[in-house]
Amino acid sequence: MASTLIFSHLLISIMITIPPSSMSSPKTPVRGFEASLIHRDSPQSPFYNLKATPTNRIKSARRRIIARQNYFKWLMSGKTQRNSISTPIDTDYGDNIMRFKVGTPRADTFGIFDTASDLIWFQCKPREKCYEQGIPIFDPANSDSYQKVMCGSIECNTTSDAQCPDPKGECRNEKIGLLLAVVTETEAKTQTPWLSGENGLYYLNLEGISVDGAMLNVSSSVFNMTAGGEGGVFMDSATTHTMVAFGAFSELRSRFQADKTPEIVLHFTGLEFPVSADNTWAVNSHGHYCLAILPSFAGFTIFGMYHYRTSTGM
Template identity: 40%
Template sequence: MASSTLIFSLIALILIITTTIPLSLSSPEQGFAARLIHRDSPESPLYNPAATRAHLAQSASRRTIARQNYFNRVMSSGNKWGSSLISATLGQGHGDFIMQYKIGTPRVDTFGIFDTGSSLIWMQCEPCQKCYMQTIPIYDPAKSESYQKVKCGSVECSTTAYTSCTEDGECKYRIEYQDGSLTDGDIATDTLMLEDDGLSGNVNLSNMVIGCGHYNLDPVEDYSPGVVGLSREPSSLVGQIGFRHVSYCIPSEDNGNGSSVKIGLPAVITEENTQTPMLSGKGGLYYLSLEGISVDGARLNIPRSVFDMTPEGDGGVIMDSGTSFTLIAPEGFGAVKQAVLDALSEFKPVEDSDKLYPFCYDDGRFKLETTPEIMFHFTRLDFPLAAGNTWIRNSQGHFCMAIRESVGNFNIFGLYQHRNANVGFDFNNNIVSLKYTDCQ
């Protein structure tokens, strides 16, 4: 902005598209499946060959910390949500996976962080008043025949909630963050193309609304050109192309390289007994209905209010691809932590030397098979966390619980906890499906 317990290993993936669709078409018979590349894979433009396993684990946890600080600021402030959520990843917990695509006419290669918590496709653009370092050339819209700035009063400008107008009628955006990150530039349209692997042709998307940032700061040095937002907002990739089904499946590193996001007909929405309601909430985020948590079959005494949204729309449980580890509000986390410690009382916990996880174990007898099962009780769906999705090795090789306490009264169901599971979003029926499967 990886071992049977670390998703942040080298997951190398290529882009696969199953059909060609025009932007305006929203037929359920159409769609595409795009494979994702883990940011730490050798095929990723962000790959650092000098990074050790410890560095990768620390980086992933710090991204989670930054992400929760971002959500806490938005949840607790009186700021207009849309003006803060153009990108939850710029300086706010950089995501783990990227999508590669082409932009402009003629086409230029680029990529962005895959982020269900962001509401726009944006990138750094020339001319740069201020740009941070990235691993590929910065996009120059002056060289694209299909690039067009958006005018104020247009539909494209009115569907983005974080814009302003210049005296000459051009649509602009500017977002600032408390850590010093910001992006500022033009709302525009351009042509995007998603490439396949030679199987079924390309996906050409014309007149896509993008953010073209000419003034950008990123103190954490992510080196990513931008973000591909997949929230439910009209300005995201999902919102603009209009398809009503989305799914993704992220494997652990010992279960193959089949990670992908599927939009439209290829999306996999699993059977009814694996489904839970998708709630409406702020910023087009994916909210879940969580009723409680159990440890080794014993339901914890956590008030339902810990997981529910307030009448003002604050709190709740968000499913977020940009947050690595699950975050639980303080009252709920305390109960989970104590129940796990009690279940493992024969082992002596140790403090995490990296100061990133709540507690760890280094006893030679400690095995994943000895750990208690943590069950999330979503409405109409009980989802057990696999042991390999609950524990992670730190830089000293200790097993640490990969669930953290949230800094606010909100909860995030993180990517690490639903590895090896198909996640499906059905917008027609407001359903989230969640089922363990072979993510090939």
């Protein structure tokens, strides 16, 4: 499975399609849909904090990134089978919110856009203790498309917020939050592989990174997945900044010089993706430029949302 994403400005507008394995803008017509993504720090977001400074937002993003990395470490650990009521790891909220309609009759709702899950979570009947919300509680009995996700299933076992008081019962979640991944098919021409793993992640084949035209002096194996299913490179819409496996990050960081933004290109199979200067840095409240690429000490590389927020061809 794969996706073609076209992004623009901070209130990100995207077109999502899922060609068999493509990350490039197709020349042939494709089936899909258009939706607007609202950044969590936008005034249009339900999470908007008027008092938050740019420095506050950068720090909050870093905390979410660490929480997200811990979630992926748990996901790849092989310990996703639930023997307890709940898991101790929280995936935290992502960066972008999607507004859409759900239920019968249809009602507007907000949800976190998350490419690392195949499930949609929202409050539904017959739960008695619900958080207050401005739309009617979803009633599965009135839905033609609703299907239960059972405890012990792959979908339930790869969702850290799920709860299973009855191992043979329905997979549940006692938290507010929505995880959304779009899974469909199109007729687009393929260019670069984007593979869907059993853990719900979408993996990319990153062959290397170049800085000012020179490839990093690291083995391409630093970006490969191990036989045990660890490592690799994957895309995550709920991770703000890209995290590069430490073996490559240290070499990347050494290529930076004072007062100069280098030309960084990510070399995927069949696709070269330049990182713009605007997406290389994040500016704090003091006007200081902070590198918007972080080291990953978990062995994997996460292609974060910040680096393709104003890009086309992804």
